[in-house]
Amino acid sequence: MTQPKINLKPRIQIVDAIRGFALFGILMLHSIEHFDLLSYPESSPGILATLDPIISKILFFIFGGKAYSIFSIMFGFSFYIQMQNQAERGIDFRGKFVWRLVVLFVIGYLHSLMYIGDVLTVFALLGLPLVLLYKLESKWLIGISVLLMIQVPVLYHIALSVIQPDYIFQQDWAIWGEVKNTFANGSFPEVLRFNSASGHQAKWLFMYNTGRYLQMISLFIIGILTGRARYFENIAQHKRLTLQLFLGSVVGFLLFFPVPYLAPLFNLSGTQNGLINVLAASYSNFCFTILLITAFILIYLKVQPPRKYSLLASYGKMSLTSYVMQPLFGVLFFYGYGLGMHQHFGVTFSFLYGIVFFIFQLFFCKMWLKHFYYGPLEWFWRALTFFDFKTGFRKSNGTNSQTSTIELKAQLSRNV
Numbered sequence: 001m002t003q004p005k006i007n008l009k010p011r012i013q014i015v016d017a018i019r020g021f022a023l024f025g026i027l028m029l030h031s032i033e034h035f036d037l038l039s040y041p042e043s044s045p046g047i048l049a050t051l052d053p054i055i056s057k058i059l060f061f062i063f064g065g066k067a068y069s070i071f072s073i074m075f076g077f078s079f080y081i082q083m084q085n086q087a088e089r090g091i092d093f094r095g096k097f098v099w100r101l102v103v104l105f106v107i108g109y110l111h112s113l114m115y116i117g118d119v120l121t122v123f124a125l126l127g128l129p130l131v132l133l134y135k136l137e138s139k140w141l142i143g144i145s146v147l148l149m150i151q152v153p154v155l156y157h158i159a160l161s162v163i164q165p166d167y168i169f170q171q172d173w174a175i176w177g178e179v180k181n182t183f184a185n186g187s188f189p190e191v192l193r194f195n196s197a198s199g200h201q202a203k204w205l206f207m208y209n210t211g212r213y214l215q216m217i218s219l220f221i222i223g224i225l226t227g228r229a230r231y232f233e234n235i236a237q238h239k240r241l242t243l244q245l246f247l248g249s250v251v252g253f254l255l256f257f258p259v260p261y262l263a264p265l266f267n268l269s270g271t272q273n274g275l276i277n278v279l280a281a282s283y284s285n286f287c288f289t290i291l292l293i294t295a296f297i298l299i300y301l302k303v304q305p306p307r308k309y310s311l312l313a314s315y316g317k318m319s320l321t322s323y324v325m326q327p328l329f330g331v332l333f334f335y336g337y338g339l340g341m342h343q344h345f346g347v348t349f350s351f352l353y354g355i356v357f358f359i360f361q362l363f364f365c366k367m368w369l370k371h372f373y374y375g376p377l378e379w380f381w382r383a384l385t386f387f388d389f390k391t392g393f394r395k396s397n398g399t400n401s402q403t404s405t406i407e408l409k410a411q412l413s414r415n416v
Helices: 014-030 048-065 069-087 094-112 122-124 129-133 136-149 150-165 178-185 188-194 198-210 214-230 239-256 259-266 271-300 306-316 319-334 346-371 377-386 401-412
Strands: none
Touching: 014 048, 014 069, 014 271, 014 306, 014 319, 014 346, 048 346, 069 094, 069 214, 069 271, 094 122, 094 129, 094 198, 094 319, 094 377, 122 198, 122 214, 122 319, 129 214, 136 214, 136 271, 150 178, 150 271, 178 188, 178 198, 188 198, 198 271, 214 271, 239 271, 259 271, 306 319, 306 346, 319 346, 319 377
């Protein structure tokens, strides 16, 4: 029997490559932070004492508050692609996507028992509003995204500080004092116990104090808008727009980045200085995020053919597996109950650890995808989403109809 011809939708390689780039940035920051342990040798010998602060400043300048922002935009884009692909088949995917987020939350919670900085639970919870926003017209999505991005709660507190000169807004960071001691000196059960509850409290305090929770939802929406515009599918046709966005983001970054350094010149209160720093960081990080994405795309277009990015794209295609893998090795390497290398590795050596682990992950993902359609966690997440554990996993060279059907199913999905 002749098989009907089906128009396959291949994965968008630039999206996977950008995810891979974001994963690299996340790994670099987590490595030099010792996966939120933030404990270092008392002194660094010779040139390391000079290199440590330089490397730290460079990495935080490039990736601090930006790597997760890139990932957030890609998350929103993937949400749109999944909804659209199912809609083309006459399926309303919103209920299934909520279940998909529940599965992601469970994976994230288990991951967070090892690593306090897990962001999967955050994505799972903050991703829920997308189900309600999906069918809104683009003009409304743009308005909501802007409203979230401008950080209204921070602006409100700034306004109060102007109206009431003695107004004090205190950010609660107290619980973070327990983090360092627990991770440096605690046993494995003690770390698990802390991360199971107090760790989530510390993480959400960070999200609240920095306004990142609002920015992330805004970035999710931007991801949806890029999907509607088919921006990543047609990057060559959008080259002029990409260049304009790049230049605009440069201007925006140059406007907002100096603000914390200039604010003390205006004799502001401590509360006002702190709030303005939060606001300026949020705005400048957003601009630099767009700068990084557009610069990446412009370079990508220059170095065609796409196979030059195959390693990075393979890394991004297995983003869930790769992300979870990073702390599973990192905490055992740096934490007190593991090798305790936080006592011996300053920023420079920790950066080198990150580079070595990044190279390992690149080639691991490349080799894995030669034999499998999905990363292990990607497959598990997909199988639970659809309650289908017969979903094609291992690639086969066979030509029987069953193999062909499995391969076809695997190819029909992109950016899941």
